[in-house]
Amino acid sequence: xxxxxxxxxxxxxxxxxxxxxxxxxxxxxxxxxxxxxxxxxxxxxxxxxxxxxxxxxxxxxxxxxxxxxxxxxxxxxxxxxxxxxxxxxxxxxxxxxxxxxxxxxxxxxxxxxxxxxxxxxxxxx
Numbered sequence: 001x002x003x004x005x006x007x008x009x010x011x012x013x014x015x016x017x018x019x020x021x022x023x024x025x026x027x028x029x030x031x032x033x034x035x036x037x038x039x040x041x042x043x044x045x046x047x048x049x050x051x052x053x054x055x056x057x058x059x060x061x062x063x064x065x066x067x068x069x070x071x072x073x074x075x076x077x078x079x080x081x082x083x084x085x086x087x088x089x090x091x092x093x094x095x096x097x098x099x100x101x102x103x104x105x106x107x108x109x110x111x112x113x114x115x116x117x118x119x120x121x122x123x124x125x
Contacts, residue, residue, distance in 0.1 A: 012109045017078045028068045040064045077110040
């Protein structure tokens, strides 16, 4: 994409990567078995005294898990976008091969599709 300021988008993606990794670090840790994967770590809590507290902790773990999954997917998309910049393929829709609109990349530098294919983006993985 000759019209895109790749250095601008690279810096923007790197900043976002740092922010997402910091958020992930608050609720998770890198998996020992799978270094490219994150897992939820339990919240630090006091000793459980009542049965209701167990249910509360389980619910909190589910919420943390959903947040972790969303952040991990975002991080993976950011990493893919940075790899595309290095490979010279950044800004190309993965579904149709056309250029991704600059305003879409400005709003979401890790976008993998153009506006016409946004609804199908979830099917890429």
